[in-house]
Amino acid sequence: MEFNLDKFFDDYLEKPQIFRNRNCLSANFIPDELPHRTDQIRIIAQIMACTLKNSIPSNLFIYGKTGTGKTAVVKHVSQKLNEKCIEIGIPNPNWLYINCNQVTSGYRVLATICNYLDPENPLPPTGTPRDIMIERLITLLESKNCLCFIILDEIDSLKDKESKDSVLYILTRINENLINSKVNIIGISNILNFKDDLDPRVLSSLCEEEMVFPAYNAIELYDILRSRAALAFQPNMCEEGSLRLCAAIAAKENGDARRALSLLRKCAEIVERMGKTMLSRTDVLTAQYELEKDTTEEFIKNLPVQQKIILLSIYLNQKHKKTPESNSGEIYTTYKELSKKVYSLNALTAKRVADLVKELDLSGVISSRLVSFGRKGGRTRMVSLKVRDSQLKSSLGDDDRCKAVLEYVPSHIRRTDINVDLEGHRYKALL
DNA sequence: TATCCACAGGAAATCAGGGTGT
């Protein structure tokens, strides 16, 4: 039977509604209430409050793992502060939010600030000498005649040490060149020991105030989910225990509220698709499975070609050696063969491949451990796959070139097979 | 106990590719 789009939409409208406001479960939604963050809100408010009396607050540095509410709290306080400024009739400060995960170099951070202050004349994406840009930045800030808060989120993602040091040094010292305007830095880092590799000169001025956001526990996550569910869903849509299960799963995985919320959203989407009216514990488990599957498959599919070849090498080694682990040397040998013979690409160096293997490890597709076999085998990294064979095959199979070599036997493994065979043969002959 | 394997992993250099200004 043919698919009837009209009927599909009619049915869709007939179906019981789950969502009242789907948006409330998205990662960048900032709710009015932030459960279990009252202390953090109070402390930040205390630091910022002097803005209301025209003084400049201290620079602030915030640490905490992903999904602990750092960004939400800062944005929440800044909104309220702006409202208050308008209420009492003083010029409200400029808030400039930069996510260093997207703006990854020191140059780009400075350029983004300039472009924010003067969107009419954007700076070129590259090419401007640093001193000219700093001069421009100072002139622009001075002409604005205001207090400017610069929030550097995920500051640990700035590319290299030089970027971190230079951009932070410039920004923390820029006030010395300003008369009418002032700049205030709020740094947000996912890594707790981010400070460790900063230049001491930057450190003293940047970290005037510091605070740490602890991870949420299961009970706190439950409260967060409950308050968001109340906003996002129609009343009485969640079976008792389903939210608790969501919270428990997310608590186990680092207490990440973002993760808990996306789990809940996925769950609701599944229930909606099935035309049900209740979120059950089973749906949560299905959602968790699908979420995990979706993200790894999507991740593998979007891998650059060199990383795909490396992953493929690990898979082929594991498959044909019939051992779950292979070492760096074996992986590199297979990799070289695949990239030359099969892909006709220039092979990367062993160092680069080792770095890419570590990246794959960080992303969770493979797991690896350092081992030493002493004088016989030296020190090496043992690598094994963390995704199921079938999943890997279906994700890599999307790429035609990968698909073609899924059954390929690397020649160094083939050779040892022959050797074993010959040995066995000779042994038989001797008998 | 010194040696040595097979790398690990950091730092600096290099290169290609994008840009500007003259």
Place this chain on the structure above:
DNA sequence: ACACCCTGATTTCCTGTGGATA
């Protein structure tokens, strides 16, 4: 056309290392 600037990926060079073995 040319000098110069910035980025990001990669290479080159180097020192470091855990532990079985001579």
